Amino acid sequence: MKRLLPIAALTLAASAEDAPDYSKMKADQLFETLCSSCHGKDLNSGLGGSLVDGQWKHGATDAEIRKSISEGNLQLGMTPFKTVLNDDQIRMLVIYIREKEKDALAKGIEYPKPEPGKITHTDHEDYKIEMVVEDGLDIPWAIGFLPDGRKLVTERPGRLRVIGTDGKLDPEPIQGTPAVIHHGQGGLMEVAIHPDYEHNGWIYLGFADGWRTEDDKPRTITKYVRGRIKDHQWVDEEEIWKADKEFYTDQGVHFGTRLVFDQGYIYFVIGERYGWKQAQDVKRPNGKIYRLFEDGRVPDDNPFVDTEGAIPGIWTYGHRNPQGLALDPRDGSLWETEHGPRGGDELNVIERGKNYGWPIITYGMNYDGTPITGETEKEGMEQPVIYWQPSIAACGLDFYTGDQFPEWKNDLFAGALAQQEVRRLRIVDHQVTEQEIVLKNIGRVRDVASGPDGYLYIILNDPHRVIRLVPAK
Numbered sequence: 001m002k003r004l005l006p007i008a009a010l011t012l013a014a015s016a017e018d019a020p021d022y023s024k025m026k027a028d029q030l031f032e033t034l035c036s037s038c039h040g041k042d043l044n045s046g047l048g049g050s051l052v053d054g055q056w057k058h059g060a061t062d063a064e065i066r067k068s069i070s071e072g073n074l075q076l077g078m079t080p081f082k083t084v085l086n087d088d089q090i091r092m093l094v095i096y097i098r099e100k101e102k103d104a105l106a107k108g109i110e111y112p113k114p115e116p117g118k119i120t121h122t123d124h125e126d127y128k129i130e131m132v133v134e135d136g137l138d139i140p141w142a143i144g145f146l147p148d149g150r151k152l153v154t155e156r157p158g159r160l161r162v163i164g165t166d167g168k169l170d171p172e173p174i175q176g177t178p179a180v181i182h183h184g185q186g187g188l189m190e191v192a193i194h195p196d197y198e199h200n201g202w203i204y205l206g207f208a209d210g211w212r213t214e215d216d217k218p219r220t221i222t223k224y225v226r227g228r229i230k231d232h233q234w235v236d237e238e239e240i241w242k243a244d245k246e247f248y249t250d251q252g253v254h255f256g257t258r259l260v261f262d263q264g265y266i267y268f269v270i271g272e273r274y275g276w277k278q279a280q281d282v283k284r285p286n287g288k289i290y291r292l293f294e295d296g297r298v299p300d301d302n303p304f305v306d307t308e309g310a311i312p313g314i315w316t317y318g319h320r321n322p323q324g325l326a327l328d329p330r331d332g333s334l335w336e337t338e339h340g341p342r343g344g345d346e347l348n349v350i351e352r353g354k355n356y357g358w359p360i361i362t363y364g365m366n367y368d369g370t371p372i373t374g375e376t377e378k379e380g381m382e383q384p385v386i387y388w389q390p391s392i393a394a395c396g397l398d399f400y401t402g403d404q405f406p407e408w409k410n411d412l413f414a415g416a417l418a419q420q421e422v423r424r425l426r427i428v429d430h431q432v433t434e435q436e437i438v439l440k441n442i443g444r445v446r447d448v449a450s451g452p453d454g455y456l457y458i459i460l461n462d463p464h465r466v467i468r469l470v471p472a473k
């Protein structure tokens with residue numbers, strides 16, 4: 001028996017035998033082939049009506065849109081696609097429609113587009129931008145604050161730079177910092193100053209460690225060390241965490257790399273290095289969040305210390321590429337943002353021993369518009385608090401703890417590379433009750449940090465700058 005083909009496909013294929021192979025199609029092709037005849041190439045016209053105007057007759061949730069596509073509505077002229085498309089393909093179309101919907105809705109919105117000196121009004125606070133470092137940095141990645149007012153900034157190619165108490169960037173990087181492999185997304189990334197720095201002087205670094213093979217192929221993974229700075233020299237280095245040699249890979253992506261301190265413990269991340277399912281394997285170091293004592297020892301009460309073959313430092317698993325990590329100053333909960341695939345960036349609360357699902361469940365699809373999976377939830381796997389669809393490329397995360405912006409106190413600020421945004425999230429009882437874009441389109445946001453002076457510091461790439469938000473008054 002011939003299978004029932006939707007009208008749009010029939011117009012393309014003379015018979016079922018020559019029907020296009022949908023399984024090889026990416027989201028945009030699939031939409032164009034099967035849907036555009038009724039919903040328009042722009043998703044905004046035709047007899048099927050607009051799919052991007054924010055109005056949903058049959059329900060606005062992902063699940064309801066999925067059902068509309070799957071079950072259709074023959075009486076009203078909407079073809080059911082469940083016999084033609086599998087769950088993964090339908091999920092992919094939902095993501096695609098969501099991306100286009102957001103694009104279309106965003107066109108009508110004027111985001112605050114700050115210029116130096118200009119006052120930007122946001123929902124709760126008005127701010128001005130101050131330039132901290134305009135020139136002289138190459139791919140700055142993270143910022144840390146020393147108690148004497150100096151600031152440390154990493155540059156991905158492998159330098160640790162100092163912004164002096166006079167506010168000027170020291171032309172000389174710190175000498176003797178670890179050799180890093182600057183390859184793809186990796187290099188020198190995290191810098192984190194110990195909360196008791198005044199007494200112990202510890203500075204933690206996270207970076208792409210490794211070597212190059214004879215044919216110049218890099219083998220890398222993120223490593224963490226701590227050390228001190230004396231007379232502009234990196235000294236007293238101690239290894240905090242390092243992977244076994246067998247886990248170093250030639251992949252140039254998904255290094256993760258953030259570290260926070262929590263009362264004698266450190267938490268840090270290792271991205272999945274494009275290892276996908278390896279994120280599910282606690283015998284492998286990648287795609288995990290770790291908890292250790294500050295000196296690198298493994299606490300006895302870590303969740304996998306008794307699991308045969310598991311890496312004992314692991315705290316949680318099933319992560320893709322986490323590049324935001326912050327502790328809520330109110331209750332000590334650990335928050336994380338991670339880059340998902342296209343349409344699947346996540347904000348998570350990190351809890352002991354839990355599985356965050358990648359790549360078994362995800363809200364995203366592949367960058368080229370092919371599906372990963374139709375599964376977004378599963379027993380035993382955590383749901384994100386929110387996910388961003390389309391992706392924002394989440395990078396950098398901090399709770400605002402200063403006094404300069406009282407109405408932002410304890411709000412979470414999330415940076416975004418691709419969307420060039422800083423988003424303010426209000427968190428109440430582990431839920432996001434407000435989400436606002438407070439800054440947009442002045443560069444890719446690599447790091448966001450609440451400064452001890454109460455200003456909100458932002459590290460930008462392209463152009464490579466450090467700026468801070470100061471109250472407009």
Ligand code: HEC
Nearest residue numbers: 008034035038047048056057058059068069076077078079
């Ligand atoms: C033969 C024409 C036709 C084709 C082909 C078609 N649609 Fe539709 N679609 C419609 C019509 C007509 C409606 C409106 C039904 C109604 O009024 O309830 C609709 C409704 C929908 C809805 C629900 C909208 C809402 O407001 O709740 C979604 C989602 C949708 N279509 C997605 C798709 C996708 C995805 C494809 C391709 C895989 C597709 N459609 C192909 C005609 C079509």
